[in-house]
Amino acid sequence: MLFDSPEFALFLALVLPTYFLLRHRAQNFFLLLASYFFYGFWDWRFLSLLLVSTVVDFVVARGIAAASGPRQRRSLLIVSVCTNLGILGFFKYFNFFVDSFREMVGIIGFQLETGLLEVVLPVGISFYTFQTMSYTIDVYRGTARPERSLLNFALYVAFFPQLVAGPIERATHLLPQIAAPRKPRWEMFSSGAWLILWGLYKKVFVADNLAKIVDPVYADPASASGFLILVATYAFAFQIYADFSGYTDIARGTAKLMGFDIMLNFKLPYFATDPSDFWKRWHISLSQWLRDYLYIPLGGNRLGEWLTCRNLMITMALGGLWHGAAWNFVLWGIYHGFLLVLFRKWGGWRRFAGSTALETRLLAIFVMFHLSCLGWVFFRIPEINHLIPMATAFVGNFSASATDLAILENALFYLALLIPIQILQYRRGNLLAVLELPVPIRALVFVLLYFSITLGGAFDGRAFIYFQF
Amino acid sequence: MEERLSISSSRLPIAAILALVFVLGMEGWILANRNLFLDDVFPVMVLKQDDLKSGNGEAEIVIMGDSRFFHMDPGNTAEAFGGGREVFNFSWPNFGVEAYLYALNAYTFYNPPPEIIIANFTPELVATPTEYLRINKHEIVRSRAYEVIPTIPHIATILETGNWGYLWKYTVSVAMPPSATYRRMINAAIPSVVSLRGLPPREGLLDRHVREYQRNGSFVLFDDITFDPESIRRFNEGLFVLDAYGDPEVLELFRRFLRKADSLGIVVVILNTPVPQELITYYTRIEGLPIFEEWVEVIRREHPNVLLVEPVLPIFRDDLMADFGHVNDSGDQAFEEGLSERLRPHLPEIEARIVEMKKRRSAP
Numbered sequence: 001m002l003f004d005s006p007e008f009a010l011f012l013a014l015v016l017p018t019y020f021l022l023r024h025r026a027q028n029f030f031l032l033l034a035s036y037f038f039y040g041f042w043d044w045r046f047l048s049l050l051l052v053s054t055v056v057d058f059v060v061a062r063g064i065a066a067a068s069g070p071r072q073r074r075s076l077l078i079v080s081v082c083t084n085l086g087i088l089g090f091f092k093y094f095n096f097f098v099d100s101f102r103e104m105v106g107i108i109g110f111q112l113e114t115g116l117l118e119v120v121l122p123v124g125i126s127f128y129t130f131q132t133m134s135y136t137i138d139v140y141r142g143t144a145r146p147e148r149s150l151l152n153f154a155l156y157v158a159f160f161p162q163l164v165a166g167p168i169e170r171a172t173h174l175l176p177q178i179a180a181p182r183k184p185r186w187e188m189f190s191s192g193a194w195l196i197l198w199g200l201y202k203k204v205f206v207a208d209n210l211a212k213i214v215d216p217v218y219a220d221p222a223s224a225s226g227f228l229i230l231v232a233t234y235a236f237a238f239q240i241y242a243d244f245s246g247y248t249d250i251a252r253g254t255a256k257l258m259g260f261d262i263m264l265n266f267k268l269p270y271f272a273t274d275p276s277d278f279w280k281r282w283h284i285s286l287s288q289w290l291r292d293y294l295y296i297p298l299g300g301n302r303l304g305e306w307l308t309c310r311n312l313m314i315t316m317a318l319g320g321l322w323h324g325a326a327w328n329f330v331l332w333g334i335y336h337g338f339l340l341v342l343f344r345k346w347g348g349w350r351r352f353a354g355s356t357a358l359e360t361r362l363l364a365i366f367v368m369f370h371l372s373c374l375g376w377v378f379f380r381i382p383e384i385n386h387l388i389p390m391a392t393a394f395v396g397n398f399s400a401s402a403t404d405l406a407i408l409e410n411a412l413f414y415l416a417l418l419i420p421i422q423i424l425q426y427r428r429g430n431l432l433a434v435l436e437l438p439v440p441i442r443a444l445v446f447v448l449l450y451f452s453i454t455l456g457g458a459f460d461g462r463a464f465i466y467f468q469f
Numbered sequence: 470m471e472e473r474l475s476i477s478s479s480r481l482p483i484a485a486i487l488a489l490v491f492v493l494g495m496e497g498w499i500l501a502n503r504n505l506f507l508d509d510v511f512p513v514m515v516l517k518q519d520d521l522k523s524g525n526g527e528a529e530i531v532i533m534g535d536s537r538f539f540h541m542d543p544g545n546t547a548e549a550f551g552g553g554r555e556v557f558n559f560s561w562p563n564f565g566v567e568a569y570l571y572a573l574n575a576y577t578f579y580n581p582p583p584e585i586i587i588a589n590f591t592p593e594l595v596a597t598p599t600e601y602l603r604i605n606k607h608e609i610v611r612s613r614a615y616e617v618i619p620t621i622p623h624i625a626t627i628l629e630t631g632n633w634g635y636l637w638k639y640t641v642s643v644a645m646p647p648s649a650t651y652r653r654m655i656n657a658a659i660p661s662v663v664s665l666r667g668l669p670p671r672e673g674l675l676d677r678h679v680r681e682y683q684r685n686g687s688f689v690l691f692d693d694i695t696f697d698p699e700s701i702r703r704f705n706e707g708l709f710v711l712d713a714y715g716d717p718e719v720l721e722l723f724r725r726f727l728r729k730a731d732s733l734g735i736v737v738v739i740l741n742t743p744v745p746q747e748l749i750t751y752y753t754r755i756e757g758l759p760i761f762e763e764w765v766e767v768i769r770r771e772h773p774n775v776l777l778v779e780p781v782l783p784i785f786r787d788d789l790m791a792d793f794g795h796v797n798d799s800g801d802q803a804f805e806e807g808l809s810e811r812l813r814p815h816l817p818e819i820e821a822r823i824v825e826m827k828k829r830r831s832a833p
Contacts, residue, residue: 006641187474190482267470281470430473439484446488451495454649455656 001041003250004204004459011038012254019258024181028155031258035160039124042164046122049087054150054157056083057132061139061146073140080136084129091122096325124164126322130289132157135171137293144171152178159260161251165244167265167285174262182259191432192256198434199249201449202418204457207243209414210235212458213407218380222389226398228407229390235411236380237373241269242418244283264431270372271426273353273364275339278372290319309344313337323379332378339371414456417448499655500647506654509675510536510690513682514561514616521559522619527580528555533572534589535564536690537742537794540801543686546587549808551816554584558687561617565602565610566594566719569726571618571626573733578622582733584823590723590739590768591782592752592761593794598709599716605635615642630725691791692798698747700792711751715760720767731774734830736822738815739768740778743785743804748793776822778815 001007015034022030040047060080067073135156138144147153156175162168217224217232224232245266255262265284272278279287298311313334320333343349353364381387400408425433434445504512520526530550532538543556550556559572569588576583600606604614614623620643627636648655661667681688705711730737752758768775789800796804812819 006637006644190485191472191474193485264472426470429470431470432472432474435474439487442484443487443491446485447491450488450492451648454646455652455659457649459649 001038003247003254004200004457007041016257020184025151027182028151028178031160032151032155032158035155035158035163038160039158039163042123043120046125049091049122049125050128050158053084053087053129053132054154056080057136057157058147058150058153061136064136064139065146077136077140081133084133088125088129091120091125093321093325100327127166127168128157128163130168130286130322134168134289134293135175138171144175147171147175147179149179159255161254161260162262165247165251166283167248167251167263168289169263169285174260177260184259188256188259188261191435192253194432194435195249195253195256197253197446197449199246199251199253200457201453202242202246202249204459205452206414206418207239207246208458208460209456210239210242210411213411214239214380218382218386221381221386221393224393225400225404226394226396227400228404229393231404231408231411233373233377233380237270237369237376238411238415238418240376240379241266267431268422268426270369271365271422272368272372273361274343274349274368275336275371276343277353278368279336279340282372286319286322290315294318309341312340312344316340328378328381328384331384332375335375335378339375417445417452421445496646496648499651503647503651506651506658508654509678510562511616512675513539513678513688514613516679516682517559517561518617518619520557521575521617522579524580526557526559526576528557529583530554530556530585530587531576531583532556532558532560532587533564533569533576534560534587536560536562537589537591537796538587539687540689540796540804541587541687541742542805545805545808549812550585550819556686557583559617561613563601563607563610563613565604565607566722567603567605568610568614568618569723570630570729571604571614571623573726573729573735574626574629575618575622577733578619578625582735584736584826585819586730586735586737587740588726588737589741590765590777591741591744592757593711594719594723595713595715595757595761595764596711596752596755598714599719601709602719603722605632605638611638611642615639689798689801690795692801694791694797696745696747696787696790696792696797698745698787701747701751704793711755711757713755713757713760715757715764720764724768724772727768727772727775731772734826735774736819736826737772737775738778738819739775739781740812741782742794743783743790743796743800745787745790745793746784747787749782749784774822774826776815776819778811783811 001011011034015031019027019030036047036050039050057080060076063076064073067076135144135147135153139146147156152175155178156169156171157163159169159174159178214232214236217228218236221229248265252262252264263285267281267284269278269282272281295311295315298314299307300311301308303311314337316333316337317330318333320329320331320336323329323332349364352360353368355361377387377390381390421434424437425431427433428436430436434442437445499506504515517526528543530546532541532543532546538558538560539562541558541560543558546556547554559576561568564572573586594602601610604611618626623639624636627633627639642650677692678688678690701711727737749758752761765777765781769777785796785800785803789796789803791797791800
């Protein structure tokens with residue numbers, strides 16, 4: 001059930017009024033049932049994984065709180081981590097590791113006849129396993145209290161707006177909202193409605209239309225000119241942003257309609273001035289997760305310069321692998337790790353980018369945007385060997401044909417409203433800046449977004465990119 | 470960077486209300502003026518629906534089928550059947566096969582059952598992939614049916630057939646705002662409006678179709694085009710490949726319609742429109758004709774309310790055809806002139822069956 005599907009519209013139209021008719025505890029119970037229905041709509045068999053993850057982490061966290069000694073606490077934590085990583089590893093990475101191992105031994109002359117399993121990747125598995133794991137770790141560290149109510153905890157794991165593609169919530173943020181009665185507030189409702197409209201626009205108008213430009217070029221880069229590859233890469237940068245942040249906006253908007261405040265996941269990432277800034281703006285919930293549960297436990301920046309660099313590279317490589325069981329994602333992660341290390345060493349850049357002069361800032365934004373675009377090439381290529389024809393086209397055949405220029409024009413058309421609104425948000429330092437515009441302009445924006453969706457939206461049931469992670 | 474909102478809860482959401490009023494106004498305008506954006510056939514379909522609902526379409530003979538029937542003149546058809554009966558041409562493009570039952574139910578929802586339904590049953594039912602023949606499965610087939618079949622009989626037929634998947638698709642389509650439903654045509658019109666040339670001028674064809682339909686109850690779709698034998702090859706490179714699919718589901722959908730017609734005491738006259746020799750040669754080559762002939766036999770044998778007018782597949786010279794399914798102006802003339810002669814040998818049997826059906830209908 002995609003957020004931009006009629007099924008979800010019907011689902012929400014039934015869930016919202018029912019939700020408001022109920023009292024707090026019944027609301028939670030109803031939301032849990034609705035969330036299980038939402039998840040089961042994809043494939044009901046995978047509900048069992050969700051339930052296993054929920055029950056194990058609930059019991060383990062209670063066990064940790066009641067444990068008498070550190071060894072027992074540690075053992076229980078290992079149970080939780082192994083269960084979650086076991087589920088994730090089997091469903092997401094089993095074939096990848098078997099295949100990679102087979103290829104590796106093939107290089108040194110051994111032929112392994114290991115068969116691959118027909119494993120279907122359960123939607124959202126990377127998100128909810130990370131979310132439940134963070135809860136157990138927080139309880140172990142003493143930064144979160146174990147939840148007493150299985151109902152509340154199950155809802156924390158399965159809450160449908162953010163279940164399948166995040167944001168990866170923290171127990172300390174979401175559980176108190178589940179435990180306390182929600183009071184509907186006008187501000188929540190209006191910002192929620194805006195986020196849904198804005199998210200839908202980003203998904204069906206921007207992302208899905210740009211996908212039509214990106215997909216053919218990346219499927220066969222050998223027959224594209226360097227110019228077209230460049231256009232497709234820019235288009236993909238905006239496609240993935242609009243797709244994922246659009247999903248998050250709809251998720252957060254839906255949650256707001258019910259009185260929940262889900263964490264921000266994007267803060268205008270293409271306005272970042274350096275790699276560290278980029279990761280404070282892009283998929284914030286994942287980068288914070290990686291920071292808190294991987295980078296800092298590895299030693300963070302406390303162990304000297306070289307070990308800090310190592311920790312950054314490990315964290316980003318694993319972060320890349322989190323996105324998908326393929327080497328191009330690992331390469332993308334390593335690339336970003338490398339950028340973080342490089343810019344860390346190059347202290348002058350931060351001073352330069354941090355300057356108050358507009359031109360300097362714009363230059364820094366321009367450079368960082370292009371560095372992230374280069375990263376998206378690794379992310380988007382279906383196979384690593386596609387890099388060769390892309391590089392060849394870049395060097396040997398860059399000239400733009402009339403068709404290529406028409407494609408560029410097309411891409412710019414889809415960005416014609418997104419970019420000015422983002423500039424407005426950036427300049428005002430407010431992601432809800434549109435809601436503060438004068439009434440006629442605000443109304444005009446609403447109308448433009450609505451008709452962009454109905455007249456120009458691509459309603460072809462294209463799944464959100466991050467569902468596969 | 471943060472999310473800030475300094476909206477007072479006591480203030481009316483004026484911008485949202487303004488936008489909503491404007492959007493609703495525009496949607497209403499698009500719905501009321503959708504003829505401005507539609508192609509050269511849609512407005513005729515809207516007229517046919519109006520005729521159906523208003524009782525203008527009440528007739529003893531109803532023509533049901535796809536665009537190949539557009540040209541069939543009700544006046545001439547009435548005469549060919551011996552006179553004294555009203556004829557309503559209730560055909561629409563991309564009719565497929567599933568739509569027969571929907572058309573029958575829609576017709577009988579607003580009008581008494583006719584004595585005769587004229588239908589076509591051609592080899593393209595064998596040679597077309599099933600999805601292109603089903604309202605449920607193909608967007609073009611579905612979108613055409615939406616324009617013609619009114620909501621209540623539409624839903625009633627869905628419930629009658631237990632086609633739950635289609636019920637959902639239909640609900641979604643009905644719930645879609647007009648700007649989304651007609652967006653292809655609206656988007657085509659936008660450049661003209663933006664360059665201050667106003668809405669695109671309605672094509673001459675559209676006006677001619679509407680005028681002809683209002684005058685005769687029929688119109689010739691492609692009047693001055695002549696069949697090009699290459700068109701089959703071009704067709705096969707386009708929409709889908711004509712092949713000997715022969716899906717039994719297709720036959721069953723047609724038979725479901727025949728059974729329903731039988732239960733309502735209606736005689737179904739299968740009166741196929743002409744085809745060029747090239748198409749018959751093609752069907753022979755893909756071995757589709759034996760399957761089609763087998764299907765014809767099943768219908769002849771098992772449905773006593775059906776009568777097949779000979780020749781089952783009338784062949785016209787290339788210069789009388791616009792393409793491999795539609796006649797041109799000259800073809801229409803030849804068809805209308807030959808209709809009486811073609812029907813004459815069958816008339817006694819048709820009348821006998823009508824009497825038999827009437828008796829059955831009046832029996833307790």
